[in-house]
Amino acid sequence: MASIIGSVVGFIVSLLIGALGIYVGARVVTDTDDYGYAVITAIVGSLVWWIVAVLVGWIPLIGGLLALVAWIWVINVRYPGGWGNAIAIGFIAWIAVVVVLYVLAVLGVVTFDALGIPAV
Template identity: 55%
Template sequence: MVPVVGSLVAFLVALLVGGAAIHISATVVADVDDYSHAIVTALVGAIAWALTSWIPLVGPIIALVAWIWVINWRYPGGWANAAAIGFVAWLSALAILFVLNSVLRFGVGAFGIPGA
């Protein structure tokens, strides 16, 4: 029972971190200030990534396009804006994870942010 609770807590923390990164980037790039919207975007983006990244040779490229498509679908501004939100979210996730993992020694990831 304890490993299940630990896994659930780790998933929730990683989802909150991914949502925070998307929230920061969506606020900066698209002027959208809705944290719950960002959390759902992180969850749907992670699902899109998981469904496509396994494809041999082109999977990571298709997964990245699918992830940006999710951001484009959830936020205003078109594909360029979605790519900018994704890039700033990735940078934000790296900064958040640096503080959580290096300074506070949490050992978490960012669910919904590829490569973070």
């Protein structure tokens, strides 16, 4: 039972941190101020990333790149401004999550990963 609770808590914390990164990126790039929207984007983005990674992730270099493009595509669909803004949001989200996770990992609060942000 404790394992299930731990997994659920880990999922929620990871999701909220990933959504925070997307929220920060969207706020900086598009001035969008909606954390709930970022949470949905993180969930959809992680699902799309996972599906693409399962289907083509085995292809060296290209598989991971296609999964990343799929994740950026989700951001592009969810936020205004086109591909340039989507790439900027994704990059800022990644940086924000790395910073938050580094601080939390140093404090011993969480492990170094987040749902909704690739390669973190």
